[in-house]
Amino acid sequence: MTFEYAPAPESRSVVNIAARYGLFIDGSFVESSSGATFPTINPATEEVLSEVAEAGADDVDRAVRAARRAYEEVWGRMPGRDRAKYLFRIARLIQERSRELAVLESLDNGKPIRESRDVDLPLVAAHFFYHAGWADKLGHAGHGPDPQPLGVAAQVIPWNFPLLMLAWKIAPALACGNTVVLKPAETTPLTALLFAEICQQADLPPGVVNIITGAGETGRLLVEHPGVDKVAFTGSTEVGKTILRSLAGSSKRLTLELGGKAANIVFDDAPIDEAVEGVVNGIYFNQGHVCCAGSRLLVQESIADEIVDALKRRLGTLRLGDPLDKNTDIGAINSSEQLARIAALVSSGEAEGAERWSAPCDIPERGWWFPPTVFTGVTQAHRIAREEIFGPVLSVLTFRTPDEAIEKANNTPYGLSAGIWTEKGSRILWMAERLRAGVIWANTFNRFDPTSPFGGYKESGFGREGGIQGLGAYLTKEVTR
């Protein structure tokens, strides 16, 4: 016998999934007025997990009105120290129920349980704890001596980190005294609905958090609703542009966190083993479904072969399969549509002459999967170097000098994140001053913290989430009530 890890699946029985979910409006679950529903599917098995209500115009209106009433009558006038109590309570409930939430996240999204357990859930709780701490100290956050909430926030989030994106949106909004209507992505609504239960469990006043499910049309109705004061969107640049157009001329405040095509820049004096590890974590974490993923590896030409060889060797040890297995590194692609998009871009890479290498791993028969893939011989002109793939696909480019690295890294319509790998501290600072990206990691990648603002340049959007900067997106110096 050899050392082949036996299956070590996390138990599904820790979480109850209802056959059907309504909309969470004004503190309770209600049917959509049309009665329409849509299925949410486990991407690893293609089984239907549950049927979820699809919110139409009436439902959106109901949710926004509930949020408005809660804002005017309860939450907007509640002292910060009292709002903090609710947020602390929610944070603790998230910790207590983190196993349940992690399993549900992996079931609905396809991400490995190791990541939902060790990354997503601890960060979700941390975001609520962090913002709970701010709720009674907003006058000291650098947004004026007596900053006021904006009102009702419409929040639309993506499917890649369903619960974490919910936390990034809801925690600051609530801490600042706003109420919210949040729409999770149509492929991953379940943890948001479990979060709604947690709001009930925490005795959060009705209407402070409303969660409506549906696809793009529901999102459009929500952000265009005239009763909304603030729109926060995380998702594709394409949809972000549509929202920006639709909000033009209105008084709604907007923050957008959109796509990315981050460069992970490796110099010849980098710590090679850790750099390879960081490149792997940069693009194969969460199957590459990460807006700030290090999807372009810019490696100094003098060590390019060494790095690519080490990378391929390392990718050979990645374990692809059942997201609920505790030893899985690479889970399922979230939807068949996303898989098709990845496959199309990978084909374009091959057609345009880049050299493709995919890790030799067994692909399960059911579900949607894509093996970790590396393209070498990529140039700036290739589609795979310019367009966001949002999958486990890395494009390797080379550079000769630090100036060239900067030029190539910045030569993209996006500007969300970047990584620098070098043992030379002065070069890290020199590079960071010149990279046009909202987040820059040095000798690490894809590390998040609620105290650190996150957001983009250029087509990656505007506004920051997290830190004192993030509070600014939900506060104004004007009196709003």
Next chain:
Amino acid sequence: MSSAGYSRQVSLPHALPDSSPASLRAFLLGLPGVDEVGAVSRAAMLGTRSIKNDTKAWAIDTAISMVDLTTLEGMDTVGKVRALCAKALRPDPTDATAPSVAAVCVYGDLAGVAREAVGDGLHVAAVATAFPSGRASLDVKLIDTKEAVAAGADEIDMVIDRGAFLSGEYARVFDEIVAVKQACGHAHLKVILETGELRTLDNVRRASWLAMLAGADFIKTSTGKVTPAATPPVTLVMLEAVRDFEAATGRRIGVKAAGGIRTSKDAIKYLVLVKETAGDPWLTPDLFRFGASTLLNDLLLQRQRLATGHYSGPDYVTID
């Protein structure tokens, strides 16, 4: 290393140094750095692997077969060493299917007692070269080594001169290892880096390469007399070194993690480190060892639990 134009030799097989001080120094200081934060988090991530059922049973037996059962005390006696040898040959007297350990590890003056007790059944490892500090002249170290080999040790665990290493006298450390290797004759040489005194992971990587270049058959983390002894990040860096050394030379060098590994759970984490860093070929007592004393009983307790479905207790394994 400070100029912007500095570039490391990329292809190691063509860049191995000769034994001259300048060449060794250039090579060791030109090795890629180790980012400590990254290495620690990689080792921690591998520590989350969940090893169950058949895999766990295999891992426990494999770990037992990799133990260098050790006693290195001033109070060691002939009786103590004989008891240790009996335990090493048959770790679980109630279960003949439990494998023997890899070796017994004793001070050089007791190597003869150990050899007599284990016969040809096991390896006998002796610590030598003025263990644990290494503070003696080369002549003393060589005599120490030769006497242990003559008494029946077929494995020598030597310590490097950490003072010389830390003051940058790499060639002196190198020459000493070469001399001890020669004094070993047919005995295998394990070179103890004493990573708890080298402190940085950069030093661990350099010392690993230095020992391998000088002819070590194994590189070993610690004497067990200094805290910290073996840790997962240190072992990770050493496993990377043997992996890269094989790529450069075609030779497989073993790794011994010694000191501080007391539970089966920890031992299994080390096996995961071995598998996912150096690879499956290293999962053999010929290439990976645990230097331990109390670890063995915990492995036996876990083994009994897997066989019977319940925990027995400390009185169901022998104390030797």
